[in-house]
Amino acid sequence: xxxxxxxxxxxxxxxxxxxxxxxxxxxxxxxxxxxxxxxxxxxxxxxxxxxxxxxxxxxxxxxxxxxxxxxxxxxxxxxxxxxxxxxxxxxxxxxxxxxxxxxxxxxxxxxxxxxxxxxxxxxxxxxxxxxxxxxxxxxxxxxxxxxxxxxxxxxxxxxxxxxxxxxxxxxxxxxxxxxxxxxxxxxxxxxxxxxxxxxxxxxxxxxxxxxxxxxxxxxxxxxxxxxxxxxxxxxxxxxxxxxxxxxxxxxxxxxxxxxxxxxxxxxxxxxxxxxxxxxxxxxxxxxxxxxxxxxxxxxxxxxxxxxxxxxxxxxxxxxxxxxxxxxxxxxxxxxxxxxxxxxxxxxxxxxxxxxxxxxxxxxxxxxxxxxxxxxxxxxxxxxxxxxxxxxxxxxxxxxxxxxxxxxxxxxxxxxxxxxxxxxxxxxxxxxxxxxxxxxxxxxxxxxxxxxxxxxxxxxxxxxxxxxxxxxxxxxxxxxxxxxxxxxxxxxxxxxxxxxxxxxxxxxxxxxxxxxxxxxxxxxxxxxxxxxxxxxxxxxxxxxxxxxxxxxxxxxxxxxxxxxxxxxxxxxxxxxxxxxxxxxxxxxxxxxxxxxxxxxxxx
Numbered sequence: 001x002x003x004x005x006x007x008x009x010x011x012x013x014x015x016x017x018x019x020x021x022x023x024x025x026x027x028x029x030x031x032x033x034x035x036x037x038x039x040x041x042x043x044x045x046x047x048x049x050x051x052x053x054x055x056x057x058x059x060x061x062x063x064x065x066x067x068x069x070x071x072x073x074x075x076x077x078x079x080x081x082x083x084x085x086x087x088x089x090x091x092x093x094x095x096x097x098x099x100x101x102x103x104x105x106x107x108x109x110x111x112x113x114x115x116x117x118x119x120x121x122x123x124x125x126x127x128x129x130x131x132x133x134x135x136x137x138x139x140x141x142x143x144x145x146x147x148x149x150x151x152x153x154x155x156x157x158x159x160x161x162x163x164x165x166x167x168x169x170x171x172x173x174x175x176x177x178x179x180x181x182x183x184x185x186x187x188x189x190x191x192x193x194x195x196x197x198x199x200x201x202x203x204x205x206x207x208x209x210x211x212x213x214x215x216x217x218x219x220x221x222x223x224x225x226x227x228x229x230x231x232x233x234x235x236x237x238x239x240x241x242x243x244x245x246x247x248x249x250x251x252x253x254x255x256x257x258x259x260x261x262x263x264x265x266x267x268x269x270x271x272x273x274x275x276x277x278x279x280x281x282x283x284x285x286x287x288x289x290x291x292x293x294x295x296x297x298x299x300x301x302x303x304x305x306x307x308x309x310x311x312x313x314x315x316x317x318x319x320x321x322x323x324x325x326x327x328x329x330x331x332x333x334x335x336x337x338x339x340x341x342x343x344x345x346x347x348x349x350x351x352x353x354x355x356x357x358x359x360x361x362x363x364x365x366x367x368x369x370x371x372x373x374x375x376x377x378x379x380x381x382x383x384x385x386x387x388x389x390x391x392x393x394x395x396x397x398x399x400x401x402x403x404x405x406x407x408x409x410x411x412x413x414x415x416x417x418x419x420x421x422x423x424x425x426x427x428x429x430x431x432x433x434x435x436x437x438x439x440x441x442x443x444x445x446x447x448x449x450x451x452x453x454x455x456x457x458x459x460x461x462x463x464x465x466x467x468x469x470x471x472x473x474x475x476x477x478x479x480x481x482x483x484x485x486x487x488x489x490x491x492x493x494x495x496x497x498x499x500x501x502x503x504x505x506x507x508x509x510x511x512x513x514x515x516x517x518x519x520x521x522x523x524x525x526x527x528x529x530x531x532x533x534x535x536x537x538x539x540x541x542x543x544x545x546x547x548x549x550x551x552x553x554x555x556x557x558x559x560x561x562x563x564x565x566x567x568x569x570x571x572x573x574x575x576x577x578x579x580x581x582x583x584x585x586x587x588x589x590x591x592x593x594x595x596x597x598x599x600x601x602x
Contacts, residue, residue, distance in 0.1 A: 088225040090237045099130045114221035129210040136199050145231035147222040149190040156212035157184045164204035172420040173462035186218055194231045431460050438462040444479035451475045507534035
């Protein structure tokens with residue numbers, strides 16, 4: 001038994017010695033592996049430090065060169081300025097603010113500083129590509145110039161100048177300067193176009209830039225508006241150059257340069273020259289970790305370590321199991337979410353509101369919609385803005401005091417009808433098929449007394465002072481400074497006086513104010529419309545004309561007056577006729593005059 005015990009003890013002792021030796025060998029091997037990996041990592045870090053140093057110096061030199069280039073470009077722009085040639089339009093280099101950019105984004109694009117200008121739909125009315133509002137001096141000459149060329153073959157640039165009110169608001173209906181002069185025909189060869197105009201009594205204008213139609217698309221660029229009548233070469237607005245100088249100056253301030261120099265010196269002294277990184281200088285952040293993980297060699301070394309892998313697996317599984325258990329107990333098992341499991345903050349609300357799908361789900365709920373409809377809206381809470389119908393057929397603009405009623409798409413620039421009040425031209429307006437009809441409450445020219453205009457126009461401009469207008473203008477007597485007489489102007493090429501809906505069978509009258517050009521283009525007439533069925537009289541038996549002044553009866557007899565008291569009815573050549581004096585009557589035959597008194601006295 002003792003021998004057997006000794007054998008077992010010796011065997012155990014041998015096993016312990018073998019395990020001890022194996023442990024020592026494993027520790028030595030582990031120490032050697034750690035030393036080797038540390039040396040490799042230190043070597044890698046030193047290489048990375050040199051790479052960072054090179055990249056940082058290269059980045060600093062690149063920024064310095066870019067800043068110098070920008071400064072030279074701006075200096076060149078400043079040198080290019082000419083005394084007296086001041087561009088009054090801003091953002092003309094690339095159609096930046098204050099040009100209207102929302103319309104460019106919808107239906108246009110900018111190519112190398114030129115606006116690619118095209119109509120959205122010629123059948124729905126012109127859609128401006130971009131525009132800019134400018135305040136100018138009244139009664140002053142200006143010249144607008146720009147480069148233009150067509151997309152293909154021949155095109156037409158359209159640059160209408162819209163007149164605004166004294167406070168810079170839109171006029172209703174809209175008014176423009178010299179409309180016909182704002183059309184410029186161009187080819188596919190770049191041309192410099194000019195347009196001279198005088199501001200009159202106006203100070204605010206909106207300058208539009210577009211094409212005439214989808215069939216005449218053009219490119220427009222290098223726009224310049226300057227005072228005077230002589231157009232000069234394009235140069236940017238001084239404010240644009242000042243803004244660009246400020247941006248560059250802010251990016252290369254002395255403080256920023258000193259900070260860069262300080263960081264470079266610190267890096268050189270503490271890291272690059274010594275090729276070491278002290279513990280208090282080592283900062284591990286997300287960027288550093290991402291950089292490490294992006295290196296496949298380093299990742300492979302880490303994951304090859306079985307101890308590290310097991311630790312990662314164990315911790316990961318524990319975290320997953322814990323989260324699954326929490327989720328099961330809080331949500332799945334109880335079929336509910338308790339209040340302490342919900343965290344609602346501004347970020348969540350913004351996330352929900354910014355996602356169209358969440359908003360659509362909310363607004364699609366009938367209960368939510370019914371709840372919104374049930375809320376009484378206090379009129380005192382409406383402070384301004386635009387109220388529109390759901391089908392976008394009616395708009396109420398609270399800021400500009402007008403109603404718009406549309407017949408179809410709102411891209412119709414003038415709309416189908418409009419009611420505007422509390423401006424200098426209060427009006428009820430309807431536009432259709434390139435023409436308009438309107439009732440305009442305005443002022444008599446040059447006076448502060450109201451007048452009313454009712455009529456139509458052959459274009460979409462509701463004005464009673466153009467050749468396209470026909471209608472009635474009424475003025476109060478106080479507007480007549482001379483005779484104090486009230487006036488009604490009836491303006492039309494032909495004025496018809498009819499009854500029963502204007503039927504020709506009623507036998508009305510026509511007052512002709514214009515005759516289609518012919519051999520009688522200088523003739524004006526007043527006549528009955530249906531002489532075959534009606535007899536027309538000037539005056540009546542009980543209401544006679546006391547005096548009738550005329551130079552002829554039809555086109556063959558002339559009523560003539562001779563010196564003294566003799567008058568008569570003669571042929572057109574005045575060789576035949578009857579002459580009447582106070583005490584005699586003469587018959588003229590082929591130029592020979594015979595006295596009837598002498599014949600009777602015989």
